[in-house]
Amino acid sequence: MTDHRAPERIVRRFARSSNLMIAGRPFAATGAGAEALSELLVGLGGIPSPSPSAGRVEFDLDADRVLLDGKPLPERGDAAGRIAFAREHMPVAAALAQRLDLTGLRVGVAMVLEPKTAVLSLLLRERGAEVSVYAHPDETDVAVADELRERGFAVTADPALAGAEERAAALGFLRAGLDVLLDDGAHLIRLAHEADPALVGGWIGACEETTSGLTPLRRMHDAGLLRCAVMAVNDARTKTMFDNRYGTGQSCVFAIADLLEQRGIALTDQPALVIGYGPVGQGVAAHLRALGAEVRVAETDPVRALEARHDGFRTGRALESAGGALVVSATGVPATVTPEIAAVARVMAVAGGVPGEVVEAGSALLLGGGGAVNITAAEGNPIEIMDLSFSVQLAALGELIERRPAPGVHALGPEVDDLVARTALAVRGAAVDVARAPDPEGLDDWRSPRFAGGDA
Secondary structure, X not given: OOOOOHHHHHHHHHHHHHOOOOOOOEEEEEOOOHHHHHHHHHHOOOEEOOOOOOOOEEEEOOOOEEEEOOEEOOOOOOHHHHHHHHHHOOHHHHHHHOXXXXXXXXXXXXXXXXXXXXXXXXXXXXXXXXXXXXXXHHHEOHHHHHHHHHOOOEEEOOOOOOHHHHHHHHHHHHHOOOOEEEEOOOHHHHHHHHHOOHHHHOOOEEEEOOHHHHHHHHHHHHOOOOOOEEEEHHHOHHHHHHHHHHHHHHHHHHHHHHHHHHOOOOHHHOOEEEEOXXXXXXXXXXXXXXXXXXXXXXXXXHHHHHHHHHOOOEEOOHHHHOOOOEEEEOOOOOOOEOHHHHHHOOEEXXXXXXXXXXXXXXXXXXXXXXXXXXXXXXXOOOHHHHHHHHHHHHHHHHHHHHHOOOOXXXXXXXXXXXXXXXXXXXXXXXXOOOOOOOOHHHOOOOOOHHHOOOOO
16 A cells, blocks of 8 residues: 555545444455554444444445445435435434424424434424424535425525624524424524523423533523523433534544645644543544544643543643644633634634634634534534434433423433433344343342351
């Protein structure tokens, strides 16, 4: 193999062409450089599979060819084709949707508008809901928005809007009337409370997708300002553990590598600094390392900083580690990348993120316009990851409708994670062990078994 970056390139091409996951996927690698490719894939969470299995991807470096389930990668084509492909790879959400009766409910979906969100909207409508869709201007796939309009959805999404016009469009979406809102970042929940609290009074409640959205909602509740029930979707293990770590990690790092390559820069040409070591930062750091970057971590939480060191990363202060580096903000906190950091960094990007996470670019190259790089420069999180996240959304919606809880931020029960995970394992053909029931006769025996049978 003459091109040492061929393994990385063919893996990124697969992800870019399909919007599918590497982690948890069976794979086979052949051709010159197959050993290096296998090492990369294992580092990304792939599972070596010498014989055909469901979902297996085969990489042939000699032929520069990728097969999925023994067939060439399909051309996803236009928006309708991309939506159909996403739906084919979202069986968990489809199964969870079947448990719901949404007849007559007005459900608003306020999320990044791309093929997976379109599938969620379709599943909701098929269960009887009247579904309307909102997307922020910088989070809108225009072709997908138009396709949903063609299918009869009310869609509020226009990349040309900004400022007062953007606010007016969002308020128009809210004032059209909702029973339930599925939000991402809590932007619409907060806008409704701020602009017209009466809008919220008629809601059954809302479901919130993100850490950055739940944080201000909890502050609102503590201040007595939250007027509706909110289901904390983000806190479910089958959301945060997979969406934030594996999904955002892969999609952001691959998008960064693609953008750098367009500019003639290899990801490994400079050190990388990840600011923040929550689930997103963990995923970003792990994927950067798998692709060969030398990774450092900066974190204000001492426990997370210690965790990063035990995961094998050098840690330190952000400003001291940013010189000449690719700096990736993974905090979801405004002004994480200060002008001082920007002045010494070589490249900057935001993973996940909120508006204003980078204060200013300085002389560094700012990727994706300073927005979440996997959205502004790619197709968002991989399909199977959003299958899990939207499954949690659907389960949360079911709990919200059934429980009708009081205003506040409400955790999902552990049975939701159990249901989503078991369904996901089943569609992947994976078994789960059965826990052994405790001995009922020994439940009340508090004595230590180590010293059983001895005399006093």
